[in-house]
Every structure is written in structure tokens, then in C-alpha cells.
Amino acid sequence: MFNQQNRLQILKMDFLMKQKLTLVGIALLVVGLLFIFNEHKTPTEPVLLTKTNDEQQLSHSQIARQTQTINQTDSILPNISPQEMVRCDGIAEMFTDPIIEDSFNKYSANQDIYFDNIKQQQTQQSRIASAFIKKNKSIEADIVNFDQLLQTYPSNKLIAFNLMLHCGYSTVEVCDETMMQRALDIDNQNGALWLQMAIYQLKSADVEKAKKSLVQFVHSQRYNEYSGDYFSTIDLALKEAGANDDLSLKIAMLGIAATRYKPNYSLLIELCDKTDTDNAALLNICLQTSQRLIESKGGLFTHQMGLSIQKSMLEKYGDSEGIANNSSAQKAFDTFNEEANIAMNMVLRSRKRTGDWLSLNIDYGELAALEYMIDQAKQASANHQQDQCAINW
Structure with missing residues (x-):
């Protein structure tokens, strides 16, 4: 009993640590920029993408054509390690640029006005954006708000997923089965919703139902956490405000x-x-679930959780070859995260690169966007004739 409890605690600690590791780079970058702003009032193969004019962002058709090359070809560039990539240090220097400083000062002074404008518009887009921007004091109040929005807009997949997502952190009493099923029915071919249903059923202590939902998740046609819809909803709402x-x-x-x-x-x-x-039977469901998470392209966090659960299951099976493969995949993923953090430091210095990254994020998801930006950062690192850390907004 001691060993099993000890293993559970270790895995939970690993879960929390991996959560921090996978998010810390980009999260710290964002938090750092926001702080300065306030002060100023198993990874996939590399992608091969066509270069575009430095003064233009990628068009939707260009992005579509370029993203189709993901997983179809290796980069023509020699393999560049993270240590060889150009590192743009000193984010604070971006805010010595008068254009950027004026931009942040204006946004800071008008932020509440923008949020109020979004709230007052009362369109479907603005109401959804407002629910994400101005959260209530309790998660239960947010759940009630999302449920009301879903009843008003019963075909909106972004609301349905976020309602189920919130229910994974709240009491079973607030999120009843009827509410969850109504949300699931909106996109029942999406594994992300089946996974949330399984989590809800585990909170309800209904393991048998959770097992069935996990099987549905494993065999789902696709996996979509709607991060692109989330980004585009916030982006459009702020512009319209x-x-x-x-x-x-x-x-x-x-x-x-x-x-x-x-x-x-x-x-x-x-x-x-x-x-x-x-x-x-259940052990196999857990192993298949971990593999589905890894393959889902749901994002950094989802991929990392798949690797962590897979490692635990392979250890139970005593599969030494599988454990070795998992360890290699984890090392490769850690390298991917390191490269992504380096690339994003370069990306945010350029209007074009930032626009390209967000467009890809909206249309194809977090991992595809980061794959593209890592490849672009490596290409830039091979060009020693230009300052890749120059601020160009």
C-alpha cells in the first residue's frame, strides 16, 4: 500500500512539474511582457515553408499551402541545435521603442473602455468574448454563464467545450449530466469533448461510464480544444471595441x-x-488514452500529459523498450519546448512574424504554429547578415 501511495504522489508531482515545464517558457514571456506593460502604462518533424515578403503577413491561402507540408518533408536546412539558434535577450529593450511604448500606454489607458465596449455590444461574438475576458469571482458563476450562453447559442462549439472544461474543476452538483450531455451532443465526433465527459464522470465516481467515454475518446475522429476559435474571438472583439x-x-x-x-x-x-x-482492460484503456493524447496535436500541455501517463503505464507493463522510447520522446519534446521559447522571443519583435504565428495558431493550432516559428527561427539563425533581433513593429 505504501508503494502504491508513494507512486501516486510521485506521479502527481511529475504532473505538476511537467505542467510548469511545458508552459513556463511562453507563459513567462507573456507575463514578463505584461509586467513591463504595466510598468510602462512527441514532437512532429520540422516544417518546410516558403519564405514570404518581409513586409507582408502570410495570407490565408499561403498559410494553408505551407501548413500542408507539415509531416510531409524534412527541412532542407542542416539540423540546428537550440544552442546554435539566435537568442534575443532583453525583452525590456522592446519598450524603449517609442512606437511600442506609445502603443502600450494607449492600451493601458483604454483597456477598461475596450472591455466595456465589448460587454455593451451584446452580439454573439462579443458576449462570448466577454465571458472569457471578465471572469466571475467563482468558477460556479462562470459555469452558469457558459450554460446560459450555450442555451442562447446552442450550436456554438467553443462555448460547449469551455463549459465542459470548467466542469472539470467544479463540483458535480453544479454541472449535472444533462448539461454535460447537451454540450457533448454539439460536437460528439470531437475527442476533446469525450475526454471532458470522462473527467466529469470520474468526478462523479462513475468509473464505468468514464471508461466508456475514454474508449470514445480513443476512437474519436479528431481532437480540437478550439484554441484557434478562442484566439480569434478575443482578437476580433478587441479590434471591434x-x-x-x-x-x-x-x-x-x-x-x-x-x-x-x-x-x-x-x-x-x-x-x-x-x-x-x-x-x-482498464490498463489498456489508459495506455491507449495516453497515446491518443500524444497524437492529438491538442497543444503543449496535452502532449506532455500524454507522455507522462504513457510512461506510468509502460512501467506497469514492465515494457523496457517502450519506456526507452518514451524517454527519447520526452527528451525530444523538452528540446522542442526549448526551441519554441527561443523562437517566440524572436517572433514577438516583428509585426510580420507575430502575425504569421497568430494566424497559424488560429487556423491550425498551437503545435503547428510553433513548428513553423521554430523552423523560421532556425532559418533566420543561419542568416548572419541580418539582425534577427531587430524590433520591427
Whole structure:
């Protein structure tokens, strides 16, 4: 009993540590920029993308054509390690640029006006954005708000997913099964919603139903956490409220996005870790669930949780080859995170690169956007004739 409890505690600590590791780079970048703003009042293969005019952002068709190359070809560039990538240090120097400083001062002075404008518009887009921007004092009040929005806009998939996502952190009494099923029915081919249903059922202590939902998750046609819809909703709402489409708006949007809930994997981790090897059916569901999370392209956090759960399951099976492969995948993912943090430091210094990254994030998700930006950063690092850290807004 001691060993099982000890293993559970270790895995939970690993869960929390990996959560911090996967998010810390970009999160710290965003928080750092926001702080300065206030003071100023298993990864996929590299992508090969066509270069565009430095003065223009990628068009939707260009992004579509370029993103189709992901996983289809290796980069023509020699493999560049994170140590060889150009590192743009000193984010604070961006705010010595008078254009950027004026932009942030204006946004800071008018932020409450923008938020009030969004709230007063009362369109579908603005009401959804307002629910994300101005959260209530309790998660239960947010859930009631999302449920009311879903009843008003019963086909909105972004609301449905976020309602279920919030229910993963609240009491079962607030989120009843009828509410959850209504949200699930809006996009029942999406594995992300089946995963949230399973988490809700685990909170309800209904393991049998949770197992069935996990099987649905494993065999789902696709996985979409609607991060792109989330970004585009906030971005459009702020623009329509009067905010300039500049760096201050992008950083504000990232700051709002940083407050969005992530899937609550703690109960799933606990279920899988407590499963003995004599329960082969459930152990197999846990292993398949971890693999589906890794393959889902849901984002950095989802990918990391898949690797962590997979490692625990392979250890239960005593699969030394699988454990070694998992360890290699984890090391590769850690490198991917390091490269992503270096690339994003370069990206935010350029209007074009920031626009490209957000467009890809909206249309194709977090991982595809980061893959593209890492590749672009490596190409830039190979060009020693230009200052890749120059501020160009």
C-alpha cells in the first residue's frame, strides 16, 4: 500500500512539474511582457515553408499551402541545435521603442473602455468574448454563464467545450449530466469533448461510464480544444471595441489566453496509476488514452500529459523498450519546448512574424504554429547578415 501511495504522489508531482515545464517558457514571456506593460502604462518533424515578403503577413491561402507540408518533408536546412539558434535577450529593450511604448500606454489607458465596449455590444461574438475576458469571482458563476450562453447559442462549439472544461474543476452538483450531455451532443465526433465527459464522470465516481467515454475518446475522429476559435474571438472583439491592431493588442490577447483553463487531468492520472496489472482492460484503456493524447496535436500541455501517463503505464507493463522510447520522446519534446521559447522571443519583435504565428495558431493550432516559428527561427539563425533581433513593429 505504501508503494502504491508513494507512486501516486510521485506521479502527481511529475504532473505538476511537467505542467510548469511545458508552459513556463511562453507563459513567462507573456507575463514578463505584461509586467513591463504595466510598468510602462512527441514532437512532429520540422516544417518546410516558403519564405514570404518581409513586409507582408502570410495570407490565408499561403498559410494553408505551407501548413500542408507539415509531416510531409524534412527541412532542407542542416539540423540546428537550440544552442546554435539566435537568442534575443532583453525583452525590456522592446519598450524603449517609442512606437511600442506609445502603443502600450494607449492600451493601458483604454483597456477598461475596450472591455466595456465589448460587454455593451451584446452580439454573439462579443458576449462570448466577454465571458472569457471578465471572469466571475467563482468558477460556479462562470459555469452558469457558459450554460446560459450555450442555451442562447446552442450550436456554438467553443462555448460547449469551455463549459465542459470548467466542469472539470467544479463540483458535480453544479454541472449535472444533462448539461454535460447537451454540450457533448454539439460536437460528439470531437475527442476533446469525450475526454471532458470522462473527467466529469470520474468526478462523479462513475468509473464505468468514464471508461466508456475514454474508449470514445480513443476512437474519436479528431481532437480540437478550439484554441484557434478562442484566439480569434478575443482578437476580433478587441479590434471591434476600438483597440489598435498592434503589439499591445497581441500581448493583451495572450494575457487573456493565459487565464484559460487547461483540462484537469488529475483524476485521470489517479485512475490509471491505481489500476493494477490484473485489470488488463482498464490498463489498456489508459495506455491507449495516453497515446491518443500524444497524437492529438491538442497543444503543449496535452502532449506532455500524454507522455507522462504513457510512461506510468509502460512501467506497469514492465515494457523496457517502450519506456526507452518514451524517454527519447520526452527528451525530444523538452528540446522542442526549448526551441519554441527561443523562437517566440524572436517572433514577438516583428509585426510580420507575430502575425504569421497568430494566424497559424488560429487556423491550425498551437503545435503547428510553433513548428513553423521554430523552423523560421532556425532559418533566420543561419542568416548572419541580418539582425534577427531587430524590433520591427
